[in-house]
Amino acid sequence: MIRAFFRFCFWITGWKVVGKRPDIAKYVLIVAPHTSNWDFFVGVAARSISYLRSDFLAKNSLFKIPIVGWVLKKMGGHAVDRSKNSNMVDQVVDLYHQHDEFVVTITPEGTRSYVPKWKTGFYRIADKANVPIVMVGFDFPNKQVIYREPFYPTGDMESDMEVILDYFRQIKGKHPEKGVR
DSSP states (O other), rough: HHHHHHHHHHHHHHHHHOOOOOOEEEEHHHHHHHSSSSHHHHHHHHHTTTTOOOOEEEEGGGGGSSHHHHHHHTTTTEEOOOOOTTTTHHHHHHHHHSSSEEEEETTTOOOSSOOOOOOOOOHHHHHHOOOEEEEEEEEETEEEEOOOOOOOOOOOOOOOHHHHHHHHHHHOOOOOOOGOO
């Protein structure tokens, strides 16, 4: 029922999903450019339309709020300790080891504002958990959610990050001035 609703919303607004989610059990899904609050709604709809079960990370304090924590868990949220004395990458890698199937969605920019340098936790998670990275672009001018084929980290983060950034430079978010340069 919800999937049909989201398909209708995409149809009526002219949005479409291009490509398809990979048929593999574990990967890190990164979404960019993240320039607007609309990204959340487009992402939730595309996730449902694509039959994608993906989880996300949120700071552990949010899970302590009555009702909010319950809703976050139901939506696939995992509480993580983001303090400097904890290793969030290891926390997430442990989640990959605990599950036969696991996909976590991350926005590498970490904010809806322009950032000159992305956070690299997603890359370190994929490399350490030995899983590929799936890039998904939110192309607002063309109203497309675009899946790219899985990308397997080589261990050369600097070189791999340039490949990833080059892909996302082609995609324009709702506010292109806040996107990847």
